[in-house]
Amino acid sequence: xxxxxRIRNFAIVxxxxxGKSTLSDRLIQETGGLTAREMTAQVLDSMxxxxxxxxxxxxxxxxxxxxxxxxxxxxxxxxxxxxxxxFAYEVSRSLAACEGSIxxxxxxxxxxxxxxxxxxxxxxxxxxxxxxxxxxxxxxxEPERVRTQIEEVIGxxxxxxxxxxxxxxxxxxxxxxxxxxxxxxxxxxxxxxLKALVVDAxxxxxxxxxxxxRVFDGRLKAGQQVRMMxxxxxxxxxKVGVFLPKNTxxxxxxxxxxxxxxxxxxxxxxxAVGDTLxxxxxxxxxxxxxxxxxxxxxxxxxxxxxxxxFEDLRAAVGRLRLNDGSFNYEMESSAALxxxxxxxxxxxxxxxxxxxxxxxxxxxxxxxxxxxxxxxxAQIDGTTIDLHNPADMPDPMKIESIAEPWIKATIFTxxxxxxxxxxxxxxxxxxxxxxxxxGTRAMVVYDLPLNEVVFDFxxxxxxxxxxxxxxxxxxxxxxxxxxxxxxxxxxxxxxxALSMLVHRSRxxxxxxxxxxxxKELIQPHMFQIPIQAAIGGKIIxxxxxxALRKDVTAKCYGGDASRKRKLLDKQKAxxxxxxxxxxxEIPQEAFIAALKMDDD
Amino acid sequence: xxxxxxxxxxxxxxxWPYCARICPYCDFNVVRDRGRKGEQADLVAAIARDLQAxxxxxxxxxxxxxxxxxxxxxxxxxxxxxxxxxxxxxxxxSDGEIEVTLEANPTDAEAGRFDAFAQAGVTRLSLGVQSLDxxxxxxxxxxxxxxxxxxxxxxAAKAFPRLSLDLIYALPGQTPEAWATELRTAAALGAEHVSxxxxxxxxxxxxxxxxxxxxxxxxxxxxxxxxYDVTQETLEGLGFEAYEVSNHARGEAARSRHNxxxxxxxxxxxxxxxxxxRLTLDGVRTATEAAKGVRDYIANVDATGRGWSEREAxxxxxxxxxxxxxxxxxxxxxxxxxxxxxxxxxxxxLEAAALVRLIDGRLIATAKGRVVLDRVISELAT
Numbered sequence: 004x005x006x007x008x009r010i011r012n013f014a015i016v017x018x019x020x021x022g023k024s025t026l027s028d029r030l031i032q033e034t035g036g037l038t039a040r041e042m043t044a045q046v047l048d049s050m051x052x053x054x055x056x057x058x059x060x061x062x063x064x065x066x067x068x069x070x071x072x073x074x075x076x077x078x079x080x081x082x083x084x085x086x087x088x089x090f091a092y093e094v095s096r097s098l099a100a101c102e103g104s105i106x107x108x109x110x111x112x113x114x115x116x117x118x119x120x121x122x123x124x125x126x127x128x129x130x131x132x133x134x135x136x137x138x139x140x141x142x143x144x145e146p147e148r149v150r151t152q153i154e155e156v157i158g159x160x161x162x163x164x165x166x167x168x169x170x171x172x173x174x175x176x177x178x179x180x181x182x183x184x185x186x187x188x189x190x191x192x193x194x195x196x197l198k199a200l201v202v203d204a205x206x207x208x209x210x211x212x213x214x215x216x217r218v219f220d221g222r223l224k225a226g227q228q229v230r231m232m233x234x235x236x237x238x239x240x241x242k243v244g245v246f247l248p249k250n251t252x253x254x255x256x257x258x259x260x261x262x263x264x265x266x267x268x269x270x271x272x273x274x275a276v277g278d279t280l281x282x283x284x285x286x287x288x289x290x291x292x293x294x295x296x297x298x299x300x301x302x303x304x305x306x307x308x309x310x311x312x313f314e315d316l317r318a319a320v321g322r323l324r325l326n327d328g329s330f331n332y333e334m335e336s337s338a339a340l341x342x343x344x345x346x347x348x349x350x351x352x353x354x355x356x357x358x359x360x361x362x363x364x365x366x367x368x369x370x371x372x373x374x375x376x377x378x379x380x381a382q383i384d385g386t387t388i389d390l391h392n393p394a395d396m397p398d399p400m401k402i403e404s405i406a407e408p409w410i411k412a413t414i415f416t417x418x419x420x421x422x423x424x425x426x427x428x429x430x431x432x433x434x435x436x437x438x439x440x441x442g443t444r445a446m447v448v449y450d451l452p453l454n455e456v457v458f459d460f461x462x463x464x465x466x467x468x469x470x471x472x473x474x475x476x477x478x479x480x481x482x483x484x485x486x487x488x489x490x491x492x493x494x495x496x497x498x499x500a501l502s503m504l505v506h507r508s509r510x511x512x513x514x515x516x517x518x519x520x521x522k523e524l525i526q527p528h529m530f531q532i533p534i535q536a537a538i539g540g541k542i543i544x545x546x547x548x549x550a551l552r553k554d555v556t557a558k559c560y561g562g563d564a565s566r567k568r569k570l571l572d573k574q575k576a577x578x579x580x581x582x583x584x585x586x587x588e589i590p591q592e593a594f595i596a597a598l599k600m601d602d603d
Numbered sequence: 604x605x606x607x608x609x610x611x612x613x614x615x616x617x618x619w620p621y622c623a624r625i626c627p628y629c630d631f632n633v634v635r636d637r638g639r640k641g642e643q644a645d646l647v648a649a650i651a652r653d654l655q656a657x658x659x660x661x662x663x664x665x666x667x668x669x670x671x672x673x674x675x676x677x678x679x680x681x682x683x684x685x686x687x688x689x690x691x692x693x694x695x696x697s698d699g700e701i702e703v704t705l706e707a708n709p710t711d712a713e714a715g716r717f718d719a720f721a722q723a724g725v726t727r728l729s730l731g732v733q734s735l736d737x738x739x740x741x742x743x744x745x746x747x748x749x750x751x752x753x754x755x756x757x758x759a760a761k762a763f764p765r766l767s768l769d770l771i772y773a774l775p776g777q778t779p780e781a782w783a784t785e786l787r788t789a790a791a792l793g794a795e796h797v798s799x800x801x802x803x804x805x806x807x808x809x810x811x812x813x814x815x816x817x818x819x820x821x822x823x824x825x826x827x828x829x830x831y832d833v834t835q836e837t838l839e840g841l842g843f844e845a846y847e848v849s850n851h852a853r854g855e856a857a858r859s860r861h862n863x864x865x866x867x868x869x870x871x872x873x874x875x876x877x878x879x880x881r882l883t884l885d886g887v888r889t890a891t892e893a894a895k896g897v898r899d900y901i902a903n904v905d906a907t908g909r910g911w912s913e914r915e916a917x918x919x920x921x922x923x924x925x926x927x928x929x930x931x932x933x934x935x936x937x938x939x940x941x942x943x944x945x946x947x948x949x950x951x952x953l954e955a956a957a958l959v960r961l962i963d964g965r966l967i968a969t970a971k972g973r974v975v976l977d978r979v980i981s982e983l984a985t
Contacts, residue, residue, distance in 0.1 A: 529956060529958065529975055529978060530956070551824075551975050551978055552824040552825055552827070552828040552974075552975075553824050553828040553831055553974050553975065554974075554975045554976070554977045554978045555848055555973060555974060555975065555976040555977050556803075556848075556976075557800040557801045557803050557848070557849050558800055558803070558849065559848070559865075559866075559928070559929065559932055560862060560865050561616055561865050561871060561873060561878075561879045561880070561881075562873075562877070562879035562892070564865070564879075564881070564890075564925045564928055564929055565879065565890055565892070567925075567928045567980075568921060568924050568925060568928065571924055571928075571980070571981065571984050571985065574981050574984075574985050575984075575985045578985050586952070
């Protein structure tokens with residue numbers, strides 16, 4: 004067991020692309036955790052999606068053994084935290100497991116929206132923070148300007164910020180020394196009853212559910228019977244260990260230490276992030292503060308493109324749920340799309356990740372319906388319901404009011420795109436709270452309805468700013484709005500999968516966009532097909548797919564029979580990707596495209 | 604002597620792939636005619652052997668038609684054509700009145716040999732005049748002008764008992780009025796049969812590439828529809844019945860017996876490079892396709908006696924699909940019994956929409972259904 008004074012637990016706080024993963028890898032390499040040969044780029048982001056997107060979804064930790072310049076051997080626990088607002092709660096628990104953070108800022112890019120959100124969380128957790136300016140060897144690096152920016156925007160003293168280049172290996176020892184000398188050692192009582200934090204949990208094909216823990220008091224060891232204080236579940240520990248970064252069993256974990264345990268837990272959801280572990284026989288009095296139940300923020304329906312794949316989808320969402328306790332689902336049936344699942348997510352990135360994993364890891368073609376938020380509907384009879392599927396909307400006559408969630412959005416953008424960014428926010432019903440400049444970069448803070456943000460906001464923001472604007476948000480409150488249910492009717496029948504709640508002021512533009520898109524994608528049939536957008540009985544937009552005028556092969560003789568037959572085979576395959584809706588065939592692309600469209 | 608009357612019919616298709624010039628819209632199996640007499644003589648001999656070998660598989664058929672198609676079979680030596688026609692007549696019994704069709708280009712040179720072809724046994728000429736407008740013929744890359752086309756038609760009308768004219772419509776800039784006039788002019792050239800085809804962009808042809816490069820635009824569906832309607836009205840007014848999507852005849856006797864074999868699902872033997880056939884062998888409908896290259900075809904015949912490079916036994920569904928695809932194009936339609944293996948889910952809907960009719964157990968496309976026939980077929984078969 005390591006004495007507390009030789010332990011440092013730290014997180015790395017950074018914006019995407021500012022080099023967090025590269026720096027982590029460099030620290031691991033420098034302290035001998037892996038040889039150069041064993042290093043593949045970005046050791047910690049182990050999922051394909053994490054590597055490709057350069058984001059961290061699951062928290063992970065690595066124990067670094069470092070012999071400092073003072074001649075002492077230290078244990079440095081690097082906590083790699085998820086870097087996205089969707090996982091804000093998970094981030095807060097990871098930070099709660101550490102005493103300090105290093106704040107990594109790209110010396111050429113400067114402070115970004117995510118940097119802010121994450122650093123404030125670290126400050127909230129009473130962290131000591133060491134600023135690190137990365138990529139100082141880039142020609143565009145401006146360490147002095149970024150130093151000033153850190154002081155002005157964040158309010159942190161950056162005068163002794165560490166300069167480094169993780170990619171080129173410059174200043175790595177300086178970072179390690181700063182961790183040892185400037186971050187505090189953990190506190191704890193080895194003799195007190197066990198008190199440990201569940202930082203995160205994931206499913207491992209060999210080990211089952213692996214729980215990442217930080218011990219505060221007492222000791223955690225194999226064979227011990229432990230209790231999860233929030234869920235009340237009791238488990239016998241099979242193994243405890245640490246990540247070097249390879250998982251390595253240890254006898255026990257003591258105060259200040261970070262490691263893992265396994266205990267024949269079946270589902271990740273059974274190990275709730277933020278829960279407190281204690282000894283079944285000798286329990287601690289008070290659980291650690293800050294526990295929250297998982298709450299879905301964004302919902303959408305997921306349906307297989309080919310209805311025959313429903314059972315595969317069922318198996319796949321079940322498997323994902325094993326590994327991701329924050330993903331929820333229940334069965335749903337749609338007149339247009341058949342059987343599928345209504346799924347709840349922590350946010351938009353989480354939704355995208357789940358969709359991507361379903362198609363990538365389980366090889367499923369999916370149709371996702373319009374993302375929805377939770378609306379609070381006050382009914383005339385005095386009751387309130389939470390609505391997360393427009394299909395379940397009560398009769399408008401029974402509704403007193405509808406409230407929707409609003410967010411506080413922070414956007415950083417180069418000056419030249421500010422006008423477009425403001426227009427986008429205004430178009431999405433935003434109200435400006437703050438506008439300030441840091442050099443040539445503007446920071447705008449907007450109040451925005453979440454339902455305008457789940458609909459294509461991030462894609463639009465990236466496209467109008469050529470990818471330069473950065474965006475972060477947090478949920479603020481619920482506000483009553485003039486919200487209506489808009490339906491899309493194809494051949495006079497409402498397509499349930501396309502109905503959505505929209506603000507009345509936005510309904511016409513949204514409806515027009517959707518019917519135009521549908522018109523492009525529905526092939527001419529032998530009759531004309533009206534496509535309408537409607538609020539209640541009122542049509543607000545209409546397009547018509549004209550009837551097929553002529554479709555007949557001119558020549559058809561001896562050899563053409565085979566050729567035409569092959570064409571029929573192709574059509575049969577194509578039909579699998581169509582949804583029969585009444586007499587109309589709607590290609591699955593239409594469902595996806597109708598929900599992804601330009602604002603203008 | 605076998606009783607020809609009670610035997611199932613067979614039609615013979617002979618493919619002559621050589622062309623003096625290859626048209627930019629054509630995707631048939633064709634090669635430039637470079638006057639290689641030796642190769643052409645070898646090909647005639649190979650076709651003869653192929654016919655004999657296939658006749659040995661299905662001897663009990665009544666010969667109803669021989670069709671010399673291409674390519675440009677009017678460039679063939681008339682004596683060779685005579686030999687092949689005579690061979691077919693020897694290989695299968697017939698009741699004497701078989702249809703022998705020759706496809707021809709309307710150049711003066713070819714018209715000069717029409718009498719020789721009539722002597723060779725050709726009873727019906729299918730003349731590819733394509734257009735009676737010089738600019739249109741130039742656009743289509745044809746090696747004759749309108750006057751030459753008219754002269755060839757006049758010669759043919761005298762030389763052969765039966766004459767059919769091929770025309771192409773929906774050319775850039777063509778109006779329904781101009782097309783109606785052209786149709787009336789063509790009908791006055793003495794033909795009993797007219798085949799007007801909408802210009803179709805076949806993948807891989809020079810026209811297909813030209814359109815993709817924006818050189819010209821194909822007719823939009825509205826205009827193509829109007830041109831099709833004008834075709835039906837004009838030819839009907841002149842006494843030509845649309846007995847198939849693109850084939851119009853003055854009276855039943857003027858219908859192409861050969862093409863009816865395709866559309867009725869009768870057996871047909873294909874000989875020559877790339878020729879397709881359908882033979883009922885031991886009760887199994889079998890699709891055959893000959894090797895496409897002239898040398899490959901000759902080599903196949905040398906090695907096996909037949910030119911086939913592919914042979915596929917058609918299952919019940921494939922068989923029914925072919926009957927649907929071919930039969931629904933004609934006025935006769937197709938017997939519902941023959942379509943039993945198909946889903947036919949939308950049959951009632953299509954009937955209710957007056958796109959098809961059921962008459963005496965036969966499914967027939969209405970005029971309204973015929974113009975969208977590919978979709979009707981797809982709805983019935985998928």
